[in-house]
Amino acid sequence: MTVAERVNALRSLMHxxxxxxxxxxxxxxxxxxxVPDKWTTRQWMSGFTGSAxxxxxxxxxxxxxxxxRYFLQAETQLQGSGIKLFKMGTAGTPSQNEWLSEELPVNPNIGFDGTCYSAAQTRELKNKLGDLGIHIIEEFDLVDEIWVNRPALPNNxxxxxxxxxxGQSRYSKLMKIRKKMEECECNFHFVGSLDDVAWIFNIRGSDIDYNPLALAYAVIGVESATLYISEDYISNELIQKLAEDQIYIADYAQIFNDLLEIPGSASVLLxxxxxxxxxxxxxCSNIVERENPSQLLKSIKNEVEIEGMKNAMKKDGVALTHFYYWLEENIGKNKITEFTVMNKLKEFRSYQENFKGExxxxxxxxxxxxxxxxxxxxxxxxxxxxxxxxxxxxSGAQFLEGxxxxxxxxPMGELxxxxxxxxxxxxxxxxxxxxxxxxQGTRGCNLDILARQALWxxxxxxxxxTGHGVGCFMNVHEGPQSIRQEIKDQALLPGMITSDEPxxxxxxxxxxxxENLILCCLEESTPFGEFLNFETITLCHFETKGIIIELLTxxxxxxxxDYHQKVYEALSPxxxxxxxxxxxxKTKNI
Incomplete structure (x- = not known):
């Protein structure tokens, strides 16, 4: 089916x-x-392949x-689909809820797949469209009824x-989580986000392209915890190691039944x-709404993780040096396309020990x-x-270290x-x-202007x-910190690794x-408080032939x-x- 035909088929089911x-x-x-291929639903329905x-x-x-990030891409991919592009953040563009309030009748029925729509999104939808008297219908995955040969759940x-x-045992991490539960007077903590589950329990998988994650839910109690995963794809040895820390395995689909069994007198942090x-x-229990404690805990890298990330940067720098040398030697002599570059990047990285993919x-x-x-x-x-x-x-890579x-x-030629x-x-x-x-206490939004001021x-x-958090052998996009114009309360803290990419x-x-990755560090304590700075940990040269030296201070x-000297000293051996x-x-002084 074409995209237009899929939309029409969905409308028939809606009717x-x-x-x-x-x-x-x-x-x-x-x-x-x-997301796994099974849940690339928006992409399949619209033809738009962007991640957001x-x-x-x-x-x-x-x-x-x-x-x-996707305006130009979406304009191209939506052509002929009958789907209108709404450019978020631009003047005159309504939000989806504002648009719906104009398009829908009174007392409308609004549907979505309740497994792929968050509790927060549902609450916002009700708040924004409450005057219409909306009715939420979340039980139907309508796309599943028209998506022939839809991919199955991954099984890696x-x-x-x-x-x-x-750098830290799962038992130690659980103790920190339980301390947060105690502060919130909670008996249980439900964890549904895959990166949080992977970090807390020190597990990894390959159920999602580029992210070393396994499909899993978790419920953490005050003495034990349950991991909801596919038992067929975890070794008996790992099951035993988990059990030593009172972590037990249940089937992935069992989560809904087990949540219903939590006593009504209990409190659940989520x-x-x-x-x-x-x-x-x-x-059915009392729900205490907080950001997952693991979000902040995993953003602050420990000494082992920091050293691992630096080792990963060195490996990446070696691979990229080989790649850029190859590119310079071959351009104009052999046919090189964008796909050629993509394949060569992966090839050179794959020669490095503990490489686990892009x-x-x-x-x-x-x-x-x-x-x-x-x-x-x-x-x-x-x-x-x-x-x-x-x-x-x-581009980027996943290594066991980071x-x-x-x-x-x-610049491929004279600019x-x-x-x-x-x-x-x-x-x-x-x-x-x-x-x-x-x-100390400075947020990313307070620093964003530094990256923009020369352009402004x-x-x-x-x-x-300008910047997003980066995980350690984890998601390349990680919170809770960021560097951007939008206000976000999370302060930048020592141990956080963030991108710097105007x-x-x-x-x-x-x-x-x-773009480089920068590590937040404690620089000094003064009578006016503690002051932080950044250590750049990425190791790769910049092409200085693109620079107007006089524009640099x-x-x-x-x-x-100094950076180029650091790159050469780290990579040359x-x-x-x-x-x-x-x-x-490439790294000589300018």
């Missing part, structure tokens, strides 16, 4: 069940950002809401993430943003493709890369003044954030956030983004030269003479 509007999110039952977006279908209209092996990598509606409604689908955008912040190469869009223009490469995420924009200016302004922003010194002075800007995009021409120039000499030239 049968008297549903006026049906909402399809990008999530799975665990409120994940990246919500599709809303009424009997007469359809709309898709997504953010600025679950394995132990050993303490030599995690995160309504990370709990699907069906789970929420299965709990941390996300590589973004390789040549020339105007780079203007799509989250561009995804397809067979139809793949283009040859030549010795001219700008090439944006955003997760990497890095962006470099490469004009405008290209060099934009290249330098973005680099200035990245460096300014990397050099930040700030008092020239009347330029970018639409995405950008600039000229639609139809090119995109520029520079003396401090920025010193930072770049791992390289042969040919690559050493090449990297030495």
């Amino acid at each position: 049968e069940k008297n549903i006026h509007a049906y909402i399809i999110t990008s999530s799975d039952p665990h409120m994940s950002e990246y 977006g919500t599709l809303v279908i009424t009997q007469e209209k359809a709309g898709l809401w997504t953010d600025s 092996t679950i394995f132990d993430h050993e303490v030599c990598f995690s 995160d309504i943003n990370r709990t699907n509606l069906n789970v929420f409604r299965s709990i 941390s996300f689908g590589s973004i390789v955008g040549y020339k105007d493709h780079g203007a799509h912040p989250h561009y995804s190469t397809t067979p139809e869009s793949d283009v040859e890369i030549k010795a001219e223009g700008l090439l944006l490469i955003d 997760t990497t995420d890095i962006t470099r924009t490469i 004009n003044e405008e290209e060099k200016t934009d290249f330098t302004l973005v680099l200035k922003g990245m460096i300014q954030l990397a050099m930040a010194k700030f008092p 002075h020239k009347g330029k800007n970018y639409g995405h956030g 950008g600039f995009y000229r639609e139809g021409h090119y995109g520029i983004r520079h 003396p401090e920025e120039r010193t930072w770049l030269n 791992e390289l042969d003479d040919k690559h050493q000499n090449w990297l030495k030239e």
